[in-house]
Amino acid sequence: MHETSLAPAPAAEPTRAFSAEPATTPAAQDAGPASGPERPSLWRSRNFLLLWTGQTVGELGAQISAVAVPLLAATVLQATVFQISLLTFLAWLPYLLFSLPAGVIADRVDQRRLMIWCDLGRMALMGSLPVVAVVSDLRLWHLYTAVGLTGVLTVLFNVAYKSKLPRMVEAHQLVDGNAKLSMSKDFAELIGPTLSGVLIGLIGATRTFLGNGLAFLISAVTLFLIKEPAGSGPVEEKDADRAPLRVQMTEGLAFIREQPILRKILACTTTSNFFVMAAGSIEVTFMVRELHAPSWMVGLVFSVSAIGGLTVGALTQRISRRVGTARIIWVSMAVPGPLYLLMPLAQPGWGVLLYGLGLAAFSANAVLYNVAATSYQQSITPTRLLGRVNASFLWICYGAIPLGALTGGLLASLLGLRTALLICVLGTWSAALFVYFSPLRSLRDMPETAPGNRG
Structure with missing residues (x-):
């Protein structure tokens, strides 16, 4: 599941929500796997470092607002x-x-x-909250509108x-790039909530959103500074070759239906996201009202x-090599469940x-699962369908x-916060069944570039 969001992020990207970032550039596909020291490092890619920096700051702002x-x-x-x-x-x-019309827009602009x-736009919306609070009384409907x-x-x-x-990285850099971006999310989760709790204690919950707006501004500046090579834009289609909008919106679904492993990953991730967000929608309320935790302790949690x-993000490549790049998908979902x-409790x-x-x-599970599952999806999706x-x-x-x-809100209202959370964590763990009972269980590793990937 980052992905910056005002809500607590969902399962498996921090996340806690699955991240589908498919396909490589045609050049990367044609090049095939490189070897040893000849492979260029992402540390030397100016564009990736700018993107990484902006996303790290954006994730930090998102974690501030997730608590605020x-x-x-x-x-x-x-x-x-x-x-x-x-x-x-x-x-x-x-x-x-x-989402579906957004996919068509992203492929055209x-x-x-x-x-x-x-x-x-997100900077302006977040900045409106403290402004409204100063000018007049902030109401719940305004918060709903901004969110x-x-x-x-x-x-x-x-x-x-x-x-x-x-399109910014080579085929062999996908796992490394995904791991670095996952580490950014976890770094933001490490610093952001505590920073949010401290800011709320010092300046109040409303003014804390100024920091969230600043994060979006920094992200916009880093994107502006990226220098794109010619031909890096979306794949152009002639008007005469374009299918009707309804057909274009469902082309991605048609591709997923043809991929048995992707279907299992989709079912696993959807189930996990459902129950994680059920828990996420009540977890702050649980800590404040059931456990009587102050704001700084909520951030510390x-x-x-x-x-x-x-920790796992820094060791992702080593763990994946030892366990297997395919096997790690179901292992990462199943093993941490009892915790x-x-x-x-x-x-x-x-x-x-x-x-x-x-x-x-769960955070450790999310990093391993996202990097492995996302890298697999990237390797098999045609560029034109990104x-x-x-x-x-x-x-x-x-x-x-x-x-x-x-x-989550309904369960907590009917059964109480603690019982609702128990149901949610058991539901989250059950998502592992989809990838355990799948073709993944008979595989150890995934190919770096699947043969079905065509531009």
């Missing part, structure tokens, strides 16, 4: 548990409504410019971003959770950190997220 949004609603606006879960629902609903405008519109821009940004990244992903139970006081340990286990396949994955995987958020 529900805390603002719970403490300043006195929202109910269900009203707070609606914020997560509104943040992710645009994936269900706009300059993706870098689209990303810049999305960043500037929902930011979600629309985030859909456009993420589809364009996922379509742009594979999320920072502790990032340690698992950050998720620490979350509903958390207690007041320092026992709140049990929640962080459970999240750390945006549409990305959008199809986002439509299904992220489309389940608002439904999960509503489910």
Whole structure:
């Protein structure tokens, strides 16, 4: 599942949500695997470093708002548990409504410019919250509006971003690039929530959104500084060759249906996202109202959770080689599951950190799973379908997220926060069954470039 979002990020990218970033450049496909020291390093790629820097700052801003949004609603606006879960629902609903047309847009326009405008729009929306609070009373409907519109821009940004990244790196750099971006997310998870808790304590929840707006501005500047070589834009199609819009919107789905392993990955990720966001929509409320944790401790819990992903992110390539690049997909989903139970078992006081340990286990799973699954998808998707396949994955995987958020709020309202969390973590663990009972179980490694990938 980053992907910057106002809501807590979902399963398997930090994430906690699956990231579909398919295909390589035609040049990378033709080159075949390089060997040893002849392979260029991403540390020497100016464009990738700019993208990486901007995304790291953007993820940091997203983690600040992931804590600040529900805390603002719970403490300043006195929202109910269900009203707070609606914020997560509104943040992710645009994936269900706009992902497929966003894929067509991303395949037709300059993706870098689209990303810049999305960043500037999100900066304005986040900056409006403290401005409104100063000029007049901030109301819950204004927070809902800002979250929902930011979600629309985030859909456009993420589809364009996922379509742009594979064109910036060579085929053999995909795993390394994905691992570095995953580490950025976990670094943001390590620093962002604690920073958010401190800022909320010092300047208040509303003013904290100035930092989120600044992060979007920095991301826009780094994208502006990227220098693109000729021919790096979207694949052009003549008007006469274009299929009707309805057909274009479903081409990505048709491709996924033909790939048995992708179908299993899609089912696993969608199930995980549903239950993780059900938990994510109530986790801050659980810590504040059930465990009586102050804002700084809530931030500390999320920072502790990032340690698992950050540590594993640094070792991703080594772990994948030892376990197997295909086998790691189902192993990473199945093995950490029992540790998720620490979350509903958390207690007041320092026992709140049990929640962080459970999240750390999930964060480690998310990094390994995302890097392996995303790299496989990138290797088999035709370049011309980049945006549409990305959008199809986002439509299904992220489309389940608002439904999960509503489910979390309803379960908590009916059964209580702790019981709802127990159901959510068991549901998250159950997602491993899809990839365990799949062709992946008979494979150790994936090919670097699958034979079915054609431009």
